[in-house]
Amino acid sequence: MNKTGSLRISGGRLWESIQELGKIGADPHGGVTRLSLSNEELIARQFIIRLMEEAGLAVRQDEAGNLIGRLEGERQGAGAIVTGSHIDTVIHAGIFDGALGVLGGIEALRTINEQGLKHDRPLEVICFTDEEGVRFGAGYLGSRAMAGTWDGNLLELTDSAGTKLGEAMAFADLNPQLISLASRSREAVKAYVELHIEQGRVLEELGEAAGIATAIYGHSWLEASMRGRADHAGTTPMKLRQDPLTAAAEALLAIEQIAAEQGGVATAGTLKLAPGAINVIPGEVIFTIDLRHEAAESLAQMELAVKAALASSAAARGLSISIRTIDGAQPVQSSKRIVDAIASSCAGVGLPDTYMVCGAGHDAVAMNQLTDIGLILVRSRDGISHHPLEWSSPEDCEAGANVLVNTLILLANDLDS
Known part of the structure; x- marks a missing residue:
């Protein structure tokens, strides 16, 4: 044992592999666009298959299109230790989001294989189908299928060109009716460890190359509509106005305070005014609120407090209000045994055990329904992500992958878990 x-x-x-993959789907604006199951992403998949084969892995594609590279272990029938991520991107993306986890995972297994290092459990690296959800409006498709939480209605989702998800899968030589066969058991997958760029500024502020995620934020997305009365901006005295925008402004300041008190985050990401003219008091304001927290109870309390603040602001000005939930997900807690293994590996490669909460969602969210998860985060320059300027240094990427390879071998030799 090492x-x-x-x-x-x-x-x-x-x-080199990060740079090569970044050329596939490169656009004239300097970014990368590789939407799920597009021609560009299918070409990139062939690149991934080639790398997996060069690493000496047994390669297969499951019924959901997930690419799986496997390195067998010493113990027959033992459940696998799995790593991976995705290679689909948003529009005009950078080259690290998702890609680092897939390529770092391949490199980790290649290193173990080249050194002939024995390990009891088999090791797998997975390139998941459609994590981003940009093309069809729903993410984690491959990891959901593997975790057994696939919903057949997803096949009816369409992209901007009117192509259904089921049609896109058929174009990629996948049978949409067989997706449920991609699900795996807890006995088959004993742990999932994902390497990912941070997509934030915490590690940069701390001056650390990598961090250990103790949890992944859950979220609640709300849409609020406040309705008052549209009036002339010049002829309506202030005391006679029913202005939903000023009420929304008051509410958003209150929501900011609620998030700070609860230890979560809140963001008003979109705002629409009607009728939307410079000389007209708006009659309606529609805006969205993104609430996130690492604890389910606190997230629920935040949501209740936010709804109360919205209702109070509307009532104070004689407005009507409606609030609807757009989307939501519970927080995900990392497994203590995986966190401990990552911490040991950090110490082994000379990095501190920097604990943090991951603010973005990843395939680990869906895989948590199947098995224990852990997440290694790598420093992002200026916290930029989903943008051509997204950047993590070669040294930081290497440091994160070194933590990953040592974590995988620790977990693969722990048959008591």
Whole structure:
């Protein structure tokens, strides 16, 4: 068995693969666009298959289109330790989101294989189908299928061109009717560890290359509509106005305070006014609120407090209000045994155990329904993500992958879990 932290991946090889994958789907604006199951993403999949084969892995594609590279272990029938992420992108994306987890996972397994390092449990790296949800409006499609939470109605989702998800899967030589067969059991998958860029500024502010996510924020997305009375901006005295925008402004300041008190985050991301003229008091304001927290109870309390603040602001000005929930997900807690393994690996490669909460969703959210999860985060320059300027240094990517490879081997040799 290796000494904890003694394994090192090839940083140059990892960086080269990140750059090569980044060329597939590169657009004239300097970013990358590889929407799920598009021609660009299907070409990128062939690149991933080639890398997996070069790493000496047994490669297969499951019924949901997930690409799986497997390195068998010493114990027959033992459940696998799994890593991975995705290669589909948003529009005009950077080259690291998702890609680092897939390529870092391949590099980790390649290193273990090249060194002939024995491990009891099998190891797998997975390139999941459609994490981003940009093309069809729903994400985690491949990881949902593997976790057994697939909803057949998703096949009816359409992209901007009117193509149904089921049609896109058929175009990729997948049978949409067989997706449920991609589900796996808890006995087959004993742990999932994802390597991902942070997509925020916490690690940069701390001056650390990598961090350990103790949890992934849950979220509640609300849409509020406040309705008052549209009036002339010049002829309506202030005391006679029923202005929903000023009520919304008051409510948003209250919501900011609620998030701070609860230890979560709140964001008003969209705002629409009607009729929307410079000389007309708006008659209606529609805006969205994104609430996030690491604890389910606190997230629920935040949502109740926010709804109360909205109702209070509307009532104070004689407005009507409606609030609807657009989307939501419960927080995900990382497994203590995986967090401990990551911390040990950080120490072994000379990094501090920097604990933090992950603010973005990843395939680990869906995989948590199947198995224990853990998340290694890598520093993002300026916290920029989903943008051509997204950047993590070669040194940080290598450091994160070194933590990953040592974590995988620790977990693969722990048959008591």
